[in-house]
Amino acid sequence: MRAVVGLGNPGPEYAATRHNAGFWLAEALVERWGLPPFRRGERARVSEGTVDGIPVRVLKPSTSMNRSGAALASLRADPTFAPSSDLLVLVDDFRIPSGTFRLRAEGSAGGHNGLKSVESALQSPAYARLRIGVGPLPADVSDWSEYVLAPFTPEQAQQVEAVMPQLTDAVTQWLKQGSP
Numbered sequence: 737m738r739a740v741v742g743l744g745n746p747g748p749e750y751a752a753t754r755h756n757a758g759f760w761l762a763e764a765l766v767e768r769w770g771l772p773p774f775r776r777g778e779r780a781r782v783s784e785g786t787v788d789g790i791p792v793r794v795l796k797p798s799t800s801m802n803r804s805g806a807a808l809a810s811l812r813a814d815p816t817f818a819p820s821s822d823l824l825v826l827v828d829d830f831r832i833p834s835g836t837f838r839l840r841a842e843g844s845a846g847g848h849n850g851l852k853s854v855e856s857a858l859q860s861p862a863y864a865r866l867r868i869g870v871g872p873l874p875a876d877v878s879d880w881s882e883y884v885l886a887p888f889t890p891e892q893a894q895q896v897e898a899v900m901p902q903l904t905d906a907v908t909q910w911l912k913q914g915s916p
Contacts, residue, residue: 779809825866828848
């Protein structure tokens, strides 16, 4: 089984924020793949099914971003699940321009508290991550957390929506072929 985990903050007050780009992509994947609607799971909203014969589970943690790793408990309990080959985390990144993304087989948390929580839960940085650009951080902004917790500008939202087909293609390719 493969797992795709979109990071974000639950609640309507965060729905349009830059920090929820991972949730946006998780929702787009469920729609594209024709999976059932998200339902309540263990510390996450979950949708699961098969895509081209491959079992897949899509999760949106129901914890705050900083505690996203808690949603991985059900995956860690499966002895056949190998994060290094079976897990892809979808996450925002203000260091990458809006409308772009980066897919890597592994890497560092890069200061992202959601990724730090995932790495702590897994006790390893060995998992794939797709960083969705929500930047750049404006020169006059000194508090990056305030920036990512603010709504997208209309232009940024359009840029992220425009790249969504490429994002879903990249995740679908990862699902079929494994780590990038």
